[in-house]
Amino acid sequence: MPYSTVAELPDNVKSLPAHAKEIYMKAFNAAFEQYKDRGKQREALAHATAWTAVKTKYKQDENDNWVAKEAASDLSDDNKSDEITSVEPEKMKEVITYEPIEALRNTYQEIIQEAGKRNASLDAARIKKIVELCQELLSSEGEVDTKVIKKVTKEAAEVLTLIKEQPVMKIEDGQKFPSGAYVYVPDTDKPSGWQLRIWETPDLKATKKQVKIAALYLSNGGYSGKHANIAREKLSEVKRRLRSEYLNLEMDDLPKWITETETRERILNFTPLTEAKYEKRRAQVIVIKPGFNASEDRYYPAEMLKRDYKVFEGMKMYADHPTEEEDKARPERSITDWVATLKEVTCDENGVVTGIAEVIVEWLNEKLTALRDKGMLNEMGISINAVGSATKSTIDGKETLVIEKLVACRSVDFVTEPGAGGIVTFYESDRRYDVDLIELSTLREKRPDLVKSIEANVRAEITKEVKKAMENEEKITELEGQVTTLTAENTDLKTKMTEVEKAKAKAEAQATIKEAVDQAELPNAAKERIVERFKDAETADGIEEAIKSEVDYIAKLAEAGKVKGLGQTKTNPEKDKADLRESFKKLHPEWTDAQIDTAVTGR
Structure with a gap:
């Protein structure tokens, strides 16, 4: 299996230097993929390839420790000729052939690393072929033709380019x-x-x-x-x-x-119409882009915009923001200021939200047309007025509020470009929109009456919730008591049912036992003994065996008491009783003397 970390490598590889282990892992993973058609040989071939890759950069010293090989000399144009002429003639050929083989070694090493890193699979047969060819040339002990080396190096370079064009992949499961x-x-x-x-x-x-x-x-x-x-x-x-x-x-x-501590934030974001396309009362506009806003106090993640961009669909677009007095008097905005509607809102793969502004008043149509013709669309922009949830975070080293969700959009307004660095003026962001989204310190300063009212409402809500919680707790306690009572009653009922079932079973068993004993051809004393023996039995199991045993026993006793072949037998009743008594005592050691007497006399 491919390795995910160097910690998974075989024990004999873990002693390698850190860089060598990285080379081994990448080479093994790449080769393991290339040799997937080799069956049982696949893993062995992958390990062999990995060792070859390591040996291109490392060697063992006299103490068998793995050390990095020295880099080949890089001859500059200034000293190359001096360096070469200083070499003895018979060694000139060795110097000339060294550079091509080193180039091949470096290319091969890069192929192994890149293929392992990217888990390359495109044109796998070609990659496998060049890897095997490189291994053959690099492990050759004989002299190799320089032309062959250069040809293979060229093919290896093309394969390397192919590999680098593939996306980096990670193998898991x-x-x-x-x-x-x-x-x-x-x-x-x-x-x-x-x-x-x-x-x-x-x-x-x-x-x-x-x-x-x-x-x-x-x-x-x-x-x-x-x-x-x-x-x-x-x-x-x-x-x-x-x-x-x-x-x-x-x-x-x-x-x-x-989770992080979330706050609800009022979102005011300005986008100029610089990139807008305006034609026939339809303006294609950029509503919002991912990333920081101009003041960098808000950050809009691309994935959030891709998910929540539909809050802008169908939003009414107004001319300018209302004044503070207008907003107080008519927070729902005036129909006379409604100049367009935002439709066909989409979000591209980068998180840029765009839409079509359908202009419905002639004066704005004329103004936008004139701005377009004069190249002045950047003098006007659109500003969103939305509500979202945010968390404090650090993005690119900057403390900011990350908008994690767009809850709603109130409007999208046409405004002239504000002068404070491309953001909405403080006058706008300080006005009363969604009071729960404005900084508390600012709200206390501007609207202390509103803060007092909000706090009173909050206290009332808290009191209401606490009262409700206490009532719920009392109900829970009451229900828990009922559950305990029902559980106890259920347990008692089960116990009583069990006792009734046992009594019924015992009664049926005793009736069966009595019937079997009554039908048995036994002396009354023997019957009484059997009944006494089974008086606590809850089942009739064993009653037939007990009766049969008693019958057999009495028959043997009767047979044993007869004297055969000696004419008339002289009887000794007292001795017979004593012998019979001893027999009963041995057979039933648990019997009392009274029970034995009853058995001997038969009554």
Whole structure:
């Protein structure tokens, strides 16, 4: 199987230097893929290829330690001729043939590394062929024609280019995954560092099952005891990506260990019409782009915009923002300011949200046409007024609020470009829109009456919730008591039912025993003994055997008491009783003297 980390390498490889182990792992993985048609020889061939790759860069010293080979001399144009002329004539040929073989060695080494890193599979037969050819030439102890070396080197270079054109892949669970399948990708060229896979298969892509597994790696217990090794500065971003996937897949059970403190934020974002296309009352506009806003206090992730862009569909577009007095008097906006409607909103693969502004008033149509003809569309832009949830995070070293979800959009307005670095003026962002989204300090300063009202409402709601919780707790306590009572009653009922069933079974067994004993041809004393013996029996098991045993015993006693062949027998009743008494005592040692007397006398 391919190796995911150097820790999985065979023991005899683990003693190699760190770089050599990386070479071995990449070479093995590449060769393992190339030799997939070799059956049982596949793994052995892959190991042989890996050792060959290591030996191109490392050698063993006199103490059998692996050390890096010295780099070949790089002769500059200034000293190349002096260096060559100083070599003895008979060694000139050796110097000339060294450079081509070294070039082949370097190309081969790069093929192994790149193929292992990318898990290349395109044109696998060609890659395998050039690898085997390189190994044959590099391991040859005899002299190799320079022309052959150069020809193979050229083919190797073409194969290397082919490999580099393939995307880097990581093998997990016997399948190849691109970097997009992972939440944590510190280096796109080093798949060994990719962690937290959210694609279940290359075809299924992100699934609920796999996203939950990825999240578990960040929990205290980990997933199957294993934890993800995430750089501290990237942890917040990784958690955000996982939260985004939970939203994408409509998963409600968000784990607490990947949550962050969320705030609801009013989103004001300005986009100039520089890139707009205007024709026949239809303006194709960019609504919002992923990344930082102009002031870098907001960050819009591409995956969030791809998911939530539809909140802008059908939004009314107004001319200018209302004044503070207008907003207080008519927060729903005036129909006279309604100049367009945003339709056909889409989001491309990069997260850029665009739409068509359907202009419905003539004066705006004329203005936009004039701005377009004069190349002045950048003098006007659109500003969104939306609500979203956000978390504090660090992006590219900047403390900012990451908008994780767009909850709703209130409007999209046509405005002139603000002067403060391409953002909406403070006057706009300080006005009362969604009061729960504005900084509390600003709200206390501008609208203390509103803060007081909100706090009163919050206190009332809290009191209401506390009262409700207390009532619920009382109900729960009452229900728990009822459950305890019902459980006890149920247990008592089961016990009584068990006792009744046992009594019924015993009665039926005793009736069967009595009937069997009454029908037996036994003396009354013997019958009484059997009944006494089975008086506590709950089943009739063994009664037939007991009766038969008693019958056989009495028959033997009767036979033993007869004297044959001696004429009239003299009897000794007292001695017979004594012998019979001893026989009963041996047969039934548990009997009392009274029971034995009854058995002897027969009554």
